[in-house]
Each structure stands twice: as structure tokens, then as C-alpha cells.
Amino acid sequence: xxxxxxxxxxxxxxxxxxxxxxxxxxxxxxxxxxxxxxxxxxxxxxxxxxxxxxxxxxxxxxxxxxxxxxxxxxxxxxxxxxxxxxxxxxxxxxxxxxxxxxxxxxxxxxxxxxxxxxxxxxxxxxxxxxxxxxxxxxxxxxxxxxxxxxxxxxxxxxxxxxxxxxxxxxxxxxxxxxxxxxxxxxxxxxxxxxxxxxxxxxxxxxxxxxxxxxxxxxxxxxxxxxxxxxxxxxxxxxxxxxxxxxxxxxxxxxxxxxxxxxxxxxxxxxxxxxxxxxxxxxxxxxxxxxxxxxxxxxxxxxxxxxxxxxxxxxxxxxxxxxxxxxxxxxxxxxxxxxxxxxxxxxxxxxxxxxxxxxxxxxxxxxxxxxxxxxxxxxxxxxxxxxxxxxxxxxxxxxxxxxxxxxxxxxx
Numbered sequence: 001x002x003x004x005x006x007x008x009x010x011x012x013x014x015x016x017x018x019x020x021x022x023x024x025x026x027x028x029x030x031x032x033x034x035x036x037x038x039x040x041x042x043x044x045x046x047x048x049x050x051x052x053x054x055x056x057x058x059x060x061x062x063x064x065x066x067x068x069x070x071x072x073x074x075x076x077x078x079x080x081x082x083x084x085x086x087x088x089x090x091x092x093x094x095x096x097x098x099x100x101x102x103x104x105x106x107x108x109x110x111x112x113x114x115x116x117x118x119x120x121x122x123x124x125x126x127x128x129x130x131x132x133x134x135x136x137x138x139x140x141x142x143x144x145x146x147x148x149x150x151x152x153x154x155x156x157x158x159x160x161x162x163x164x165x166x167x168x169x170x171x172x173x174x175x176x177x178x179x180x181x182x183x184x185x186x187x188x189x190x191x192x193x194x195x196x197x198x199x200x201x202x203x204x205x206x207x208x209x210x211x212x213x214x215x216x217x218x219x220x221x222x223x224x225x226x227x228x229x230x231x232x233x234x235x236x237x238x239x240x241x242x243x244x245x246x247x248x249x250x251x252x253x254x255x256x257x258x259x260x261x262x263x264x265x266x267x268x269x270x271x272x273x274x275x276x277x278x279x280x281x282x283x284x285x286x287x288x289x290x291x292x293x294x295x296x297x298x299x300x301x302x303x304x305x306x307x308x309x310x311x312x313x314x315x316x317x318x319x320x321x322x323x324x325x326x327x328x329x330x331x332x333x334x335x336x337x338x339x340x341x342x343x344x345x346x347x348x349x350x351x352x353x354x355x356x357x358x359x360x361x362x363x364x365x366x367x368x369x370x371x372x373x374x375x376x377x378x379x380x381x382x383x384x385x386x387x388x389x390x391x392x393x394x395x396x397x398x399x400x401x402x403x404x405x406x407x408x409x410x411x
Contacts, residue, residue, distance in 0.1 A: 007031055013050060013318075014397045015043040021185070021396040022389065024293065025335065028052060028323035037309040040318075048316040049300075049309075054331075054347070056307045057324035062352030063306075066298040066317050070096045073299045076314055090199060092233045093241035095296050095354065102353065105238060108224050109357060112164060112217045118360045121160065125365055128159050129372045137376075140409040145383040148405040152373065153254035154247075157365050161246035165239065166209065166216025175201060183248065183394050202236050217242070242358075248394070250362045252291035252401035253282070254369045259389065259405065260285055260337050261374065262382050267339050272378040275371045280339040282366040286325075286348035288337045293322035294397045295350065318397075321347045379410035 009018035009027055019027060031038060036053025051057050060066055067073070070091060094105040111117065129152075136151045154176075162172050178201075181194040206222060213219040218239060224230045230238070261268035261281065271277050298317040303310050311317060325346045326334040332343050349356040356362065374380070382389075383406035393401035 007034075010038055010040045010050070012043050013040045013048070014395070016396075019043075019396070021391050021400060024322065025326060028320060028326060029335070032323055032327060035309075036307050037311070042316075042318075046316060048318050049311045051306065051317065051319045052323035052327075053307065054324040054327035054329060057319045057321065057347055058351050060298070060306055060317065060319050061295065061347065061350055061354065063304065064098075065301050065304045067098050067301045068096055068102065068296070068298055068354065069098050070297050073297075073314070073316070090202075090237045090240040092231075093237035094357070095241055095245075096237075099353070104229065105234060106353075106357060108221060108230060109217065109238060109242060112220070113358050113361055115360050118364055121164075121361070122364060122368070124163070125156070125160055125368050126372070128156055129368055132156060133372060133376055137409060145406050145408055148258060148373075148407050149251065149255055149402050150404065152369070153251045153258070153402075153405065156254070156369055157247040157250035157362075160361070160365060161243055164217055164246070165243060166214045166218045167205070171201070171205075179244070179248075180393075183244075183399060185392060185394065185396055198240065199236070202239055205239075206232075206235060245356070246358055246361070248399060248401065249291040250365050252393070252399070253285060253362065253366045254373075255402040255405050256289040256291060257281055257285035257366065257370055258373065258407075259382075259386070259402070260289060261370075262380065262407075263386055264337050267337070268374060269378075270339070271370070271374055275375055277339060278367045278371045279363070280341075281370055282363055283344055283346065284337060284339045284341055285366075287331075287341075287344070287346035288325070290322040290325055290346070290348040291401065292348065292398060293320065293400050295319040295321055296398055319347075321350075377409045377411055381408050381410060382406070383408050 007027070007030060009015075010031065012018060031050075032052040036051065036056040038050045038052070040048055040050045042048050051060050094102050094109070097105065132152050132155055136146050139151065140146050158172070158176060162169075167175065175198070178194040178197045181190050182198065184191070205218060209219050209222045213222065221230060221235045221238060225232065225235045261271065271281055295318065298319070300311050300313050300315050300317060302313045325348060328334050330343070349359045349362075389405070390403045391400050392403035393399070
């Protein structure tokens with residue numbers, strides 16, 4: 001791989017030595033300015049092709065020649081991708097397979113995320129949000145500074161997805177700890193124990209739902225397995241994938257949007273004066289600071305021309321959603337956070353058959369959470385300088401979220 005004239009970050013994409021997880025956007029702009037598609041080496045040592053242009057990313061996300069079947073890639077060569085945690089027991093979900101398996105697995109989960117089903121959750125989500133804000137207000141009266149991630153952005157979507165899946169309340173704290181351990185950037189040996197604990201817990205949960213079913217998504221999946229539509233590995237994998245996707249990205253959305261609004265007080269004031277602007281805040285946040293900066297795994301099943309580049313067969317392909325969402329060929333002044341933007345639309349939720357299944361729920365949670373928070377505390381301020389904020393949650397590539405968000409609540 002030629003290294004002359006290359007940005008050093010392309011030789012270890014995602015490595016903190018060259019990749020600033022707190023503010024990767026200048027790097028994205030620098031790389032995108034030299035072309036929309038680049039051959040890179042990932043921080044784990046695996047070669048890959050990186051797509052950073054909007055048009056090229058949109059095309060790639062819907063190209064059937066770019067497979068999601070990680071098992072097939074691993075079978076071909078260990079040079080394509082590292083298996084990683086939590087391992088094969090939870091790796092047979094809709095984000096890691098192609099049609100017809102993808103179609104079958106997605107169909108099993110779709111009923112839980114239809115607009116009608118999601119709309120029925122609205123009042124419950126509002127109740128959770130206001131209850132958490134009551135708790136934050138009480139804590140603020142004593143401590144002054146509160147952490148919006150731990151006290152609001154995390155527990156709101158976490159509670160919603162637990163209720164949707166049917167995870168009993170006494171089990172949630174332990175499951176949350178294991179998930180947070182698994183999603184730290186450099187988890188170390190604790191991640192192995194957390195992964196084993198998650199697999200064990202979900203296996204036990206399935207056994208409990210078989211003997212005592214409920215009105216929840218896990219029970220629906222158990223019934224599907226009993227009818228032969230899913231096997232045990234697919235049920236476990238689907239629950240794990242829905243659990244992660246169903247709360248972690250929304251936590252980041254709420255945190256990122258709040259930081260954006262506090263850094264742009266005129267736009268925060270506009271939202272407070274007119275809460276009907278909150279859908280614009282949600283969409284612009286997803287474009288401006290995407291909770292999922294890079295798409296999940298893909299590999300080329302044959303030579304795939306994208307733009308002026310031919311990605312060779314069996315190469316891993318990573319689409320930078322965040323870089324594409326800042327492409328000046330698509331957006332006017334893309335680095336600006338602007339809730340009045342007329343050139344909207346984004347790739348933060350994917351595109352094509354893998355477009356985010358939970359998009360209606362994520363959008364609703366984001367709208368409710370942000371409107372409730374900012375209208376109740378319209379003078380809220382960051383308790384630290386913005387440069388001190390750290391996006392240390394997740395691997396920094398696929399998942400990127402704030403470690404904490406200290407604020408002073410003011411009405």
C-alpha cells in the first residue's frame with residue numbers, strides 16, 4: 001500500500017493517534033477533499049476501502065454486491081475482518097446477513113417498529129422523560145451539576161427498549177453494566193466476561209419466556225422460533241442487535257443534539273420559543289453529528305466500481321456516514337449546524353434494505369426527549385468548556401457517544 005502523499009490516518013483508520021474521536025470532522029473533510037473512495041488499513045490491521053463522498057456512499061449502501069454476510073467473509077479469509085465480540089452466538093442478525101435471510105429476520109422484528117405500534121408508545125415515552133427530568137431537577141438542587149448522559153440520555157431509550165423487548169426491571173441494571181463494558185473503546189479482558197454474561201442472560205431470558213410468555217418482542221421471537229421461522233442463534237442475535245441499536249444510538253442522538261443546541265444558543269432559543277421545530281433539530285443533528293459515524297460491516301462479492309475506483313472482490317468496505325453527511329457537493333455550508341437548513345436529508349439511518357428498522361422510534365424518542373428537556377430548562381448551560389467534552393463511548397467508528405454531559409440546569 002502506497003503511503004506517500006497519504007494522510008497518515010488512512011494507514012490506521014480509527015487509531016486515536018491520528019483519528020480524533022472527539023472531533024473527527026476536520027479529518028473527514030481533509031480525506032474527502034482528495035477523493036470520495038480510499039484504500040485504508042484499519043486500526044486492527046485489516047485492509048479495507050473507505051467511502052466518504054455522499055453520492056458514492058448512498059450508492060454503496062444499496063449495492064447488493066456489497067455483502068453483509070460476515071460469516072462468508074470470515075470463511076473466505078481472516079484478512080477480511082476480525083470476528084470480535086460478542087462472537088458467533090450473537091452474530092446471526094439482520095445486520096450480518098444478506099437476503100433471503102435478511103428479509104426473513106427483518107420481517108420477524110418489523111411488527112414491533114411499525115408507525116402505529118410506535119405511536120402507541122408516545123405517552124409512555126413522555127412519562128419516562130418527565131420522570132427522569134423530575135429526578136434530575138431534584139439532584140441538581142443538591143449537587144448543582146448533573147450528568148445528562150447518565151441521568152437522561154441513557155436511561156430514557158434504555159427503559160423503552162427494555163419494555164419493548166420484555167426485559168424485567170430487576171434485570172436491567174446488570175444488563176446495562178455489561179453492555180456499557182462491551183461498548184467501551186478499549187474494553188480489555190472485562191469485555192470477555194461481559195460478553196459471556198450477556199449470552200448467558202439472553203439464553204436464560206428465552207427459557208423464561210418459553211415457560212411464561214408476555215406481550216413483548218422477545219416472546220414474539222420465541223413463538224417464531226417454535227414455529228420454525230428462526231433458530232436459537234438467530235433469536236439470540238436478533239435480541240442483542242435490537243437491544244444495542246434500540247437504545248445506544250438514541251442515547252448519542254440526545255446527547256449530541258443537546259451539545260449542538262448549547263453551542264448554538266440562538267437555535268436553542270428558537271426551539272424553546274417554538275417546540276414544533278424539534279423534528280428539524282433531530283434531523284439536523286443526525287446529519288451534523290451522526291450517532292453512527294460509519295456503517296456496519298460490508299465486503300465486496302465481486303469487483304465493484306464506485307466513482308472512479310474499482311473495489312476488488314473480497315475487500316472489506318466501510319461507508320463513513322458522518323463524512324458523507326458533510327459532503328459540500330451535497331450540502332451548503334455542511335460544517336454549520338443549521339436547523340433552518342433547506343438542503344436536508346442524510347444517511348445517518350442508512351439507505352436501502354438495511355435502512356434503520358427502528359428509525360420511527362428513534363425519531364420519536366429524540367423529539368420527545370429534546371422538547372421536554374429544553375423547554376423545562378431553557379437556560380441550561382454546559383458545566384465544562386465544550387473542548388473538555390469527550391466522545392469516549394463506543395468504538396469511535398460504528399458507535400460514537402459522549403462519555404458524560406455535565407450541565408447546570410436552569411429554568
